Amino acid sequence: MKKYLPLYEIFIRSKNGLHHKHVGSLHASDPQMAIMNARDVYTRRQEGISIWVIESKDITASNPTDSDAFYAPAEDKVYRHPTFYKLPDEVKYM
Amino acid sequence: MVNKDLLNYTIQLADDVMILGHRVSEWTGHGPVLEQDIALTNISLDLIGKARNLYQYAAKQEGNGKTEDDYPFKRDAREWTNALLVEQKNGDFAQTIVRQFLFDCYHFYHLKALSKSTDEQMAYIGAKSVKEAKYHLQYSAEWMVRLGDGTEESHSRMQQALGDKIHYFEELFIPTKSESKLLKTGIAPDLSLIREKAYAKLNAVLQESTLSLPEDIFPQQGGRKGNHTEYLGFILAELQYMQKSYPNLTW
Numbered sequence: 001m002k003k004y005l006p007l008y009e010i011f012i013r014s015k016n017g018l019h020h021k022h023v024g025s026l027h028a029s030d031p032q033m034a035i036m037n038a039r040d041v042y043t044r045r046q047e048g049i050s051i052w053v054i055e056s057k058d059i060t061a062s063n064p065t066d067s068d069a070f071y072a073p074a075e076d077k078v079y080r081h082p083t084f085y086k087l088p089d090e091v092k093y094m
Numbered sequence: 095m096v097n098k099d100l101l102n103y104t105i106q107l108a109d110d111v112m113i114l115g116h117r118v119s120e121w122t123g124h125g126p127v128l129e130q131d132i133a134l135t136n137i138s139l140d141l142i143g144k145a146r147n148l149y150q151y152a153a154k155q156e157g158n159g160k161t162e163d164d165y166p167f168k169r170d171a172r173e174w175t176n177a178l179l180v181e182q183k184n185g186d187f188a189q190t191i192v193r194q195f196l197f198d199c200y201h202f203y204h205l206k207a208l209s210k211s212t213d214e215q216m217a218y219i220g221a222k223s224v225k226e227a228k229y230h231l232q233y234s235a236e237w238m239v240r241l242g243d244g245t246e247e248s249h250s251r252m253q254q255a256l257g258d259k260i261h262y263f264e265e266l267f268i269p270t271k272s273e274s275k276l277l278k279t280g281i282a283p284d285l286s287l288i289r290e291k292a293y294a295k296l297n298a299v300l301q302e303s304t305l306s307l308p309e310d311i312f313p314q315q316g317g318r319k320g321n322h323t324e325y326l327g328f329i330l331a332e333l334q335y336m337q338k339s340y341p342n343l344t345w
Binding site: 005026027028029032033036037039040041044 | 127128129130132133136229232233236240
């Protein structure tokens with residue numbers, strides 16, 4: 001089965017102005033079928049207006065064992081947070 | 095006064111999608127993969143939803159305390175006027191897809207035309223359902239090509255399914271007496287125009303699918319007059335089981 005139906009990761013944009021968000025994965029034989037399947041599996045309750053699909057094998061992920069080296073050093077560097085700016089109310093979705 | 099022709103026509107359109115919706119729903123929980131299980135269930139729900147709209151409209155026309163439930167649950171096979179195609183067995187996935195595709199070829203163009211009906215309610219139902227049917231046609235056509243132009247096995251199964259089901263295609267384009275009368279007042283669309291478009295779509299998709307129509311086609315009909323194949327009785331036995339066992343049962 002896996003040989004014929006590889007796994008795809010599905011990204012859905014819920015409305016204009018928002019970014020695509022990962023919602024899950026499904027099996028399909030090619031990107032076109034993945035989009036149709038995603039429509040059927042992930043947009044049944046009006047969750048989205050746009051779909052992106054990508055074959056899971058094409059995603060390169062960071063290794064959990066690298067956590068210490070990757071993320072820990074940022075812990076004590078509060079000056080990197082842009083908390084000194086005032087955001088106007090009109091700017092949504094930040 | 096009840097327009098008998100409009101009532102017959104409303105029920106006939108409802109019966110097509112009710113029975114096909116029920117047939118497709120039989121896949122729920124049995125789909126070949128999860129994704130297709132949901133896809134077929136979605137289609138089934140679309141079809142049953144449209145059937146409800148039409149049965150509600152029929153009940154409104156008839157009055158006398160009729161409800162949408164009376165039509166699907168309290169009529170015997172001879173009173174059903176669905177086309178024979180929609181009651182045919184699910185068979186394997188190929189058989190289901192071919193049946194769906196043939197119906198979608200008719201259904202999409204029919205709804206497109208129905209949305210211009212001079213009857214306001216019919217036009218509304220047509221316009222609402224045509225978006226769903228557009229997706230159904232896209233879905234089934236996609237599978238026609240995938241499986242038809244797929245492996246040797248999938249091709250032969252699709253060719254077999256086409257040979258089994260094509261005999262029931264033509265019936266969809268034969269107007270009933272009521273329908274012919276409604277055509278004159280612009281309520282029912284002209285089936286001969288829909289037939290042209292449906293065949294054009296069918297031929298285009300068959301070519302892409304590397305499938306071909308069998309040389310001998312024996313058009314079957316009778317459903318519109320209540321003369322059904324052996325399968326409808328079994329469908330109704332399941333569909334109407336609760337009402338038959340416990341008459342007038344309500345939730």
